[in-house]
Amino acid sequence: MLGAIAKSKYQKKNPNEKKRRYSKDIVYNNFPWPPLGESDFPKQAVEAAAQAVLDARGAHPGATLADLYDPNAMPKNLLDAHHALDRAVDAAYGLKKAFAYESARLEFLFERYQALVH
Numbered sequence: 030m031l032g033a034i035a036k037s038k039y040q041k042k043n044p045n046e047k048k049r050r051y052s053k054d055i056v057y058n059n060f061p062w063p064p065l066g067e068s069d070f071p072k073q074a075v076e077a078a079a080q081a082v083l084d085a086r087g088a089h090p091g092a093t094l095a096d097l098y099d100p101n102a103m104p105k106n107l108l109d110a111h112h113a114l115d116r117a118v119d120a121a122y123g124l125k126k127a128f129a130y131e132s133a134r135l136e137f138l139f140e141r142y143q144a145l146v147h
Contacts, residue, residue: 063122063141071121078114085110 062072085107086097097107115134119127122141128134 063145071117074117075114075121078110078117081110082107082114 085104086092086094088106089097089104092104097103116127118138119134122137124137128137
């Protein structure tokens with residue numbers, strides 16, 4: 030679930046790719062994943078964590094996405110679900126420790142993206 034910051038960073042590094050579009054339904058579905066080997070565990074962990082994000086959003090039926098993702102008022106269950114999703118994605122890429130900064134995670138993912146598509 031790459032957000033506007035990630036898209037902006039990617040476009041700065043890849044100016045010829047500005048025509049990419051995202052849908053609320055398929056943002057991460059078309060992002061290339063690393064080979065997952067024989068085990069489906071990383072895939073299942075990411076799927077479960079992504080569903081937990083959707084469930085956390087659903088726990089706040091009157092809130093808009095702007096409400097839910099307000100950095101000063103993000104519901105704790107949604108923030109926790111996103112952190113779990115980050116850890117599941119990191120594990121799918123074989124990472125053993127957390128990134129110190131979100132920008133480091135994004136840089137790593139976009140470098141992997143470039144390696145996978147080129």
